[in-house]
Amino acid sequence: MDPEAVPTLEVRGAEVRFGPEQALADVHLRLYPGEVHSLMGENGAGKSTLIKAITGALRLDAGEILIGGEPARLGRPADAIAAGISTVYQEIDLLPNLTVAENVSLGREPRRFGLIDHAEMQRRAATVLASLGLAIDPGSLLSSHSLAVQQLVAIARAVSGPALRVLVLDEPTSSLDADEVAELFRVVRELTAGGTAVLFVSHFLDQVYELCDRITVLRGGRFVGEYSTTELLRVDLVGKMLGESAARLAAIDHDAAPPADGPLVLSARAARTSRIRHAFDLDVAEGEVIGFAGLLGSGRTEIARALSGVDTVDEGRVFLDGAPLGGGGARDAIGRGIVYSSENRRSEGVLGDLTVLENITLALQVQRGILRPVGAARARELARSWVEALSIRPADIDRPVRELSGGNQQKVLLARLLALSPRVVVLDEPTRGIDVGAKAEVQRLVGELADNGVAVVYISAELDEVLRVSHTVAVVRDGRIAHVIPSADLTTDGLIALVARADDDDRDDGAGGTDD
Template sequence: MTSIAATPVIEVTSASVRFHHEPALDDVDFRMFPGEVHSLMGENGAGKSTLIKGITGAIRLDAGTVRLGGEVVTFATPADAQRAGIRTVYQEIDLLPNLSVAENIMLGREPRRRGVIDWAAMRESARTVLAELGLDIDPRTMLSSHSLAVQQLVAIARAISSDVRVLVLDEPTSSLDLDEVAELFRVIRELKERGVAILFVSHFLDQVYEICDRVTVLRNGRLVGEYMTQELLRIDLVQKMLGRSSLELEMPARSESDVSSADAILEARAVTMSPRVAEVDLSLAEGEVLGFAGLLGSGRTEIARLLAGIDHADAGSITLDGQRVPSGNIKKSIALGLSYASENRKAEGIFDQLTVRENITLALQAQLGIFHRLRPDRQRELAASWIEALGIRTASAELPAGALSGGNQQKVLLARLLALAPRVLILDEPTRGIDIGAKVEVQRLVGELAENGMSVIFISAELEEVLRVSSRVVLLRDGRIIDTIDSDALTMDSLLARIAQPDDD
């Protein structure tokens, strides 16, 4: 492990922040050293995001001090922090898809010649930075033409394209496949050797233990402790995060389903959307959890959106309980009993500025129409019941949903969909970017829904999670279903081998 300098590059002492009279941070100390990778761990709502925002100038601390290189600093805006050498890459990509890759990387720092942008120089600078990430793409291409994974790497390229002392990576691997994670880790290690302090925020424990030198644990806005990663057992780390001596992470027993065309509630036959999805056949039984497993680009999301009636299929048919699901008409699909939760919670799920109550009742109100308004007291009643049922942590149903942690935002989104009483619930990455405690709660909820007769399609990049939650697993590769297997007949190794390697024939 790289030796750590005696003087922190950034140090926070006695940090406190209150939101709506509730403590988000309470007397927290935190430090990072040059040339180390440091992980910030804790459940959603533990204060991680608040601490990061305090360090990066997104919010002002109510109390406490921030020192950079030993000097007391106060950042009024994130731009002040960036000029001081603190750069952040957030989980939700904040680039401009309507601009080129080069424009995104060099935005605000475009090289100029005789008062105008030197496009050749800008593209060359972008190409150099991209090469450090192992990306061989044309800087002139539009960002929107690339996958979420490439867009994430472009965001990191932008962050390291200027002098960096502290690099904050908030869930940087959530949209990356195994090869892309390995490439990112190579870049992280190079930056570490240059003396950059890297804050790596992730809910993937394997990645934390692979790349991080040190870990700081927060719980309920307070500091639990700072530890050398290799000296802290994983079981101990999780217990410190949850504050429980027993993890109690057992899932309810899966209900086994012998699915045939006769008992299937949802059926897809030869569904095709060229060139990304080809001749998909599947059946989903009542009360079954059907998992989708495939690498990035395998067609998981594309197939889910077709099944939900969001996107238009070129060929094939989808039926729900014998009724044809209209292609490309989400309103009619919802009326039939299909509900879909997007993997992009920020852009296609939660409305940050609306209250928790408004977010929960939004879809139900849309279904009823503008001439059948939900009474305010009925909205409050519905919101309160779902907040209690799903254990949503919020001081009030009238708080903006954007003020909640990622895990609680995910629960709010689930409450909105469940308020519609769907027959089939399609969940695309429902546990991405949420802590282990919230993740287990969502997994348990899926099991309980299935036990009560709801059919669920569960999609996750975490193959272990797919095996744990699902009774059957659909194996995907290149937009095709290569097999459907009972989860009990699969192991992590056999599942990965099937989806990662081409068939011998």
């Protein structure tokens, strides 16, 4: 980096307080023209707060922000947009009831004779979508597309803004598969070649080292340092992010072998829903963690929803402790001891406007019914015990959940499920979009659940994570369970080969739906 170059955007001595809590303390950041810069840190390190300051969503209590070397007043998001700063957030914030073109142009619709020019809107959307390599109809409803496509539409909207100088990408790849990530990176490199500065926030270290030029690390709301990716080893980066808490990355302490002859807790026989292409069989024993490995769209989530009663099984049966589940849906399954954590934390998980206490006790109250309310003292005791057990921070049960980091929101969701004392826990991408420290805590919790006899179904796009937490791995391809294999018999490379394998190869070599 040219030491004489003027940063496109610079933050000096940033401080932000929320009452007595200091979210940022003397934080610095420099983004130069044509570079991709990573902002790294644990959940709760201050990354989201800093991004909100840069994008005008909140004001600094101290410090300053400079654009092109000149002090800037970014008191509201419109000021940041006018300054050439666009953002794509971790949680998709588009409108699913509008078309793709309407979402891309939202807030800056082209007009003719005072009316929205829909033809021009479609043309502009088609142009920017084509630049992202996204071949979809601009006139189609956003809700008709997958989360991955919706994420790319959000990026298209950010890129389409005028005079783009800084693009902030907050976990943009969390819903994308490998090909879509590669396409996004191509777009980012084109933008930086034109002089745009990109701030890239991701918990995928491989992606950070592949794409980014420099890294700024925050810990506990404080500036740790600024480093070149070519000079900072990954193990050193993790150490700087976690500090003394790096020990949380130790291996999960539970038996790597499946429970021997343990009683079956959850079983499926020729089960199928309207969302599943092939009927499936599956057995999960008491204290067993079975990991689902497969590409985006392989059917992992659909099978998980069938097992947990969220989707109705139209053919075959799902059994809990040998007794078939009824047709009462998720509520019936919860009453029987099966709980499900959706991959879509925002729309199917925590309720941001409710407090930590209300989120944790919500499912328990629903289970008890309106005529048996959980007492106020009991609710507070329960919430405090789970906040302590899962190290939810800040430890304020009366704080709205939307004010917590992504990792701590995930812990609140897990606390809600575990408060029901379940027999089976189905976790769909429980560590997506959270940092390595929070991931280690979630993974260790899964091990503790298994050690206490809870059966766990665990889905993750990170295959090394699936191997690390699971006793058994179910490989899901093209809407079917292609293999069920003890994790001790697999390596990451071997699992990748199975996940990527064509179904024709299985038929050619005589492989069946499960491996004994």
